[in-house]
Amino acid sequence: MERLRIQGGNRLTGEVSVAGAKNSVLKLMAAALLAQGRTVLYDVPDILDVRFMGDLLERLGCSLTPEGGGKLTIDVPETIHHEADYDLVRRLRASITVLGPLLARCHRAKVALPGGDSIGSRGLGMHVTGLAQMGAEIGIEHGFVVAEAPYGLHGTTILLDFPSVGATENLLLAATLARGTTLIDNAAREPEIVDIAEMLTRMGAKIGGIGTSTLEIEGPADLQSVEHRVVPDRMVAGTWAIGAAVTGGAVTLRNARADHLDVVLDKLARAGASVEAGPDHFTVRMDGRPQAVNIVTLPYPGFPTDLQAMMVALAAVSEGTSMVTENLFDGRFRFVQELARLGADVRTDGHHAVIRGRRMLSGAPVEATDIRAGAGLLLAGLVADGETLVSGVHHLDRGYPNLVGVLQGLGAQVLREPDDMAVG
Numbered sequence: 001m002e003r004l005r006i007q008g009g010n011r012l013t014g015e016v017s018v019a020g021a022k023n024s025v026l027k028l029m030a031a032a033l034l035a036q037g038r039t040v041l042y043d044v045p046d047i048l049d050v051r052f053m054g055d056l057l058e059r060l061g062c063s064l065t066p067e068g069g070g071k072l073t074i075d076v077p078e079t080i081h082h083e084a085d086y087d088l089v090r091r092l093r094a095s096i097t098v099l100g101p102l103l104a105r106c107h108r109a110k111v112a113l114p115g116g117d118s119i120g121s122r123g124l125g126m127h128v129t130g131l132a133q134m135g136a137e138i139g140i141e142h143g144f145v146v147a148e149a150p151y152g153l154h155g156t157t158i159l160l161d162f163p164s165v166g167a168t169e170n171l172l173l174a175a176t177l178a179r180g181t182t183l184i185d186n187a188a189r190e191p192e193i194v195d196i197a198e199m200l201t202r203m204g205a206k207i208g209g210i211g212t213s214t215l216e217i218e219g220p221a222d223l224q225s226v227e228h229r230v231v232p233d234r235m236v237a238g239t240w241a242i243g244a245a246v247t248g249g250a251v252t253l254r255n256a257r258a259d260h261l262d263v264v265l266d267k268l269a270r271a272g273a274s275v276e277a278g279p280d281h282f283t284v285r286m287d288g289r290p291q292a293v294n295i296v297t298l299p300y301p302g303f304p305t306d307l308q309a310m311m312v313a314l315a316a317v318s319e320g321t322s323m324v325t326e327n328l329f330d331g332r333f334r335f336v337q338e339l340a341r342l343g344a345d346v347r348t349d350g351h352h353a354v355i356r357g358r359r360m361l362s363g364a365p366v367e368a369t370d371i372r373a374g375a376g377l378l379l380a381g382l383v384a385d386g387e388t389l390v391s392g393v394h395h396l397d398r399g400y401p402n403l404v405g406v407l408q409g410l411g412a413q414v415l416r417e418p419d420d421m422a423v424g
């Protein structure tokens with residue numbers, strides 16, 4: 001176990017080149033399972049979750065070759081295994097995305113219930129119901145999702161109760177090999193889903209409505225493996241952009257899509273930051289103390305829940321009182337008790353948090369309980385007086401490539417060290 005030792009007080013200034021998105025690449029890796037042959041992905045981030053997903057694909061029979069510089073080759077054999085065991089699947093939520101491809105290709109699948117961040121209850125009802133509507137016999141038994149479709153899946157109309165990212169992805173992947181037309185209504189439309197749909201289209205899938213809340217997939221397609229560049233990680237870009245605002249610095253994000261962060265950049269501008277955006281980069285600069293802003297997390301294009309903790313850190317040092325409403329995950333305010341150790345004044349009531357900004361936070365030991373909680377605590381530590389120790393850094397390693405290198409490159413005083421106080 002390791003922790004970060006942060007000496008607060010330095011502004012983040014400089015440039016960061018953003019790699020491909022964790023929340024896209026993991027699903028693109030699952031999509032590769034749909035076609036025998038060689039898939040090549042570019043801009044793959046060097047993060048723990050990619051390694052975990054790679055281990056899972058290898059267990060299913062694929063060979064993976066990371067070639068450096070963000071290139072990852074995945075060789076998928078003619079026959080793949082249909083079972084994904086608990087020991088691999090529990091390490092990341094995105095592992096559930098192999099369910100759709102395995103069922104579509106092998107006509108059966110047995111996938112252990114996934115793990116992931118401790119951010120509240122994370123149901124799978126929409127994945128299961130959608131696949132059942134497509135003709136699968138599917139249920140949850142002894143900690144596994146077990147599914148069979150001996151004659152293959154068929155197209156149908158699926159109306160999601162909620163635009164779930166994971167359910168949209170699983171059903172989209174499965175539908176490419178299903179007979180007939182599948183309509184996914186109330187689909188999620190995050191940029192990562194657009195990225196997956198674009199790779200599937202290049203593989204030969206016929207998908208209408210990409211980027212809208214109604215996806216129409218005409219199957220079955222004769223899919224061929226392809227080469228694909230992963231969409232830039234808007235959560236990583238957003239984290240360092242908010243970091244610039246929290247610390248009163250100026251950060252330019254290269255290989256970053258401002259248009260995927262419209263609401264976030266608008267909120268930063270309302271907080272007093274200046275934002276300059278080009279087609280594949282943007283700069284966020286904050287002079288003076290940030291002003292309080294309210295945020296409400298929602299499915300895309302609303303404010304992303306994955307940047308909520310960082311905005312709470314910003315609110316903690318802003319002038320005025322901010323209200324943050326979390327609509328996606330019931331446990332996503334768990335980190336505020338850790339933020340309080342740094343002196344933040346946050347009161348939560350159900351899915352609302354009220355944050356009264358303080359001029360100063362003070363460094364202390366804190367524990368990251370999930371990836372974005374860790375990022376929020378890290379940003380708070382950068383602006384706190386004195387030293388902050390952030391335990392649980394492995395959560396950040398799930399999705400932030402070269403974390404300490406990036407921070408040091410931006411002028412932060414941060415070191416990584418063994419965590420002699422770690423539990424377990």
Ligand SMILES: CC(=O)N[C@H]1[C@@H](OP(=O)(O)OP(=O)(O)OC[C@H]2O[C@@H](n3ccc(=O)[nH]c3=O)[C@H](O)[C@@H]2O)O[C@H](CO)[C@@H](O)[C@@H]1O
Nearest residue numbers: 023094121122123124125126127164165166167305328329
């Ligand atoms: C690996 C990955 O891409 N993770 C992202 C993905 O997670 P994930 O795909 O798990 O998120 P979902 O959009 O599915 O979940 C949103 C909400 O719907 C609920 N739900 C979902 C499916 C279902 O069948 N039943 C159900 O009740 C969940 O419990 C949650 O409360 O989207 C989230 C929402 O943008 C992001 O925070 C995560 O970073």
Ligand SMILES: C=C(OP(=O)(O)O)C(=O)O
Nearest residue numbers: 093094116117306371372
């Ligand atoms: C919640 C997240 O990840 P996961 O869905 O992989 O747990 C996240 O990236 O913020």
